[in-house]
Structures are given as C-alpha cells and as structure tokens.
Amino acid sequence: MKRIFLLGYPVSHSISPAMQNAALHDLGIDWQYELLATPPNQLRDTVARLRDADCIGANITIPHKQAVMQFLDATSERARQIGAVNTLVKRDGKLIGDNTDVYGVLQTLVDEHVSVRGARVVVLGAGGAARGTVFALGEAGVASIAILNRTPAHAHTLADFTREQFPNVAVTVNNIKALNDAELIINTTSVGMTPHTNASPMPEGISFPRRAIAFDLVYRPLQTRFLKDAERAGAKTISGLGMLVHQGALSLKLWTGRDAPAQMMWNAASNALRTTECETRDA
Numbered sequence: 001m002k003r004i005f006l007l008g009y010p011v012s013h014s015i016s017p018a019m020q021n022a023a024l025h026d027l028g029i030d031w032q033y034e035l036l037a038t039p040p041n042q043l044r045d046t047v048a049r050l051r052d053a054d055c056i057g058a059n060i061t062i063p064h065k066q067a068v069m070q071f072l073d074a075t076s077e078r079a080r081q082i083g084a085v086n087t088l089v090k091r092d093g094k095l096i097g098d099n100t101d102v103y104g105v106l107q108t109l110v111d112e113h114v115s116v117r118g119a120r121v122v123v124l125g126a127g128g129a130a131r132g133t134v135f136a137l138g139e140a141g142v143a144s145i146a147i148l149n150r151t152p153a154h155a156h157t158l159a160d161f162t163r164e165q166f167p168n169v170a171v172t173v174n175n176i177k178a179l180n181d182a183e184l185i186i187n188t189t190s191v192g193m194t195p196h197t198n199a200s201p202m203p204e205g206i207s208f209p210r211r212a213i214a215f216d217l218v219y220r221p222l223q224t225r226f227l228k229d230a231e232r233a234g235a236k237t238i239s240g241l242g243m244l245v246h247q248g249a250l251s252l253k254l255w256t257g258r259d260a261p262a263q264m265m266w267n268a269a270s271n272a273l274r275t276t277e278c279e280t281r282d283a
C-alpha cells in the first residue's frame, strides 16, 4: 500500500485524512493518507522514514513547516521565498519541499469573488500562516498591509520580510488606525481556535468595521467569534475551510499529477468538521 503522511504535533484532530482519503477514493487511487504524530525531537528520523518505497509524499504542519527544510534534498522556489514547506513530493527518490498555502489563500479569495488588487488589508498575527498570507497578498497586488500582532518583534520581522519581497506594498506595524479604512481584515492568529472559541483576535475595545471583509484562517470552529462579530457588524465573512481545501487540493495534484475534486474535498472536510465539533461538544 502506498502512503501519504501528515507530519505535525499534535495532529490527532486533523480533518485532512477524511478530506484526502475521500479525494483519493474519488480518483480511484488506492493510496492511504495517514497521520504521523511527530514531536520536534523526532522530526529528523520521521523525515528519514519518508524515504521508504511505500511513501509518495507528505503534508507538513505546525510546528515543522520551517524546521523540516533542513532535512530535504531540494525546495521549490516558492517555498524558498516564503521560508516554509507544507508539502513534500518525491521525485526520483528525492524529497522536494513545496508550499501550497499561498495558493490556498488566493484561490479562496477567487472563490469568494474578492479582488484584492490595490486593496488596504489588515493582517492580524505574524506567525507562519501570516507569512504565507502576506506573500499571497503581495502577489495579488494589494496596496497596503497593516500587520497587528501581540509581540511587536514578530510583527517587525514579518514587515521586513514583506518589504523585501514586495517593495511596492506599503507596510505598517501595530497601527490600529489602519482598521478604520481597511477593506479586508485577515485573522492569521490561532485566537478563536477550540477550546478558546470565545476569544477575538481584534484589538481590545475595537469593533469590527462594517465595510471590511473578514477572512479567518481558523476553520475550527467554522463560525469563530471573529466571524460572528463581523457578521453582526454587517460584513462579508470567509472561513478558513476554503483555504484548507485548496491547499490540500494542490498538494494532491502534486502527488498524483491529476486535478483534485475540490468540491467533494470541501464536502468531506465540512462533514468531518461537523462530526468532530459534535464529539467535542458531547465530551
């Protein structure tokens, strides 16, 4: 049996196996997508295991997206530019790192008919997901990115990265006033994820501006406090599930060489999400 693995820690609650196995089945491909819980001190050995003949490739998630790069034979130009890998593909026995998160962000905006060319965008957070997000925004030609983050030093590092990659984009750090005329506000922090579902990533005391669009990268729960507040303010909202599906769809295409059934991946992912949300509530 050929296998594709998801390396992360923790990974036990991931809905990627449900989504990817449904897609493999739909394509008539007899491979299995499996979780491989990988504590940081086991990353080197686990990547070595991926070199076995049964392994087709892998997804990489928190906290290994940057650390894994040192153990690979090569990385795509995109993964090198972003400095993070979320997909491994085997070519002639070599492990190649790639990044499909940027595509996930861009394709979600396309699905939602949101054009960001020339837009003023606020990015909440400055971690790994924020890095992929600002890269996507820069590629899409936004006018400005205001980065708001709890730890200013992390925000400055991300701002430096953004200015270096996209000199034409105006970048500010922790400028809360940018929220006043933002057209799109993207939450890339983990605030709002289970079990802290009632927390908001917005700066304290600031309401969601009605004219902005809210995009939350968090997809568990589907309706985060951030999205609920935005909806209450009359704003358009976008959940993180679309990004999960699209990054997974491009990964699948890299492994199989075939177009992924994105709509059925969406159905499988949202069913799995509903099931795990019920289990969490009932526990």
Ligand code: NAP
Binding pocket: 062, 101, 104, 124, 125, 126, 127, 128, 129, 130, 149, 150, 151, 154, 188, 189, 190, 191, 193, 217, 218, 219, 240, 241, 243, 244, 245, 247
């Ligand atoms: P990360 O590298 O650990 O970054 C976490 C970010 O959240 C940092 O900016 C951190 O701020 C901020 N943060 C954490 N706890 C906070 C709190 N209590 N108050 C304020 N800020 C807080 O994680 P990541 O890889 O960027 O992932 C972030 C989120 O994106 C996760 O929920 C992940 O599931 C989601 N994500 C979704 C997709 C998708 O496909 N939809 C893909 C990738 C990631 P500091 O700098 O101050 O620590």
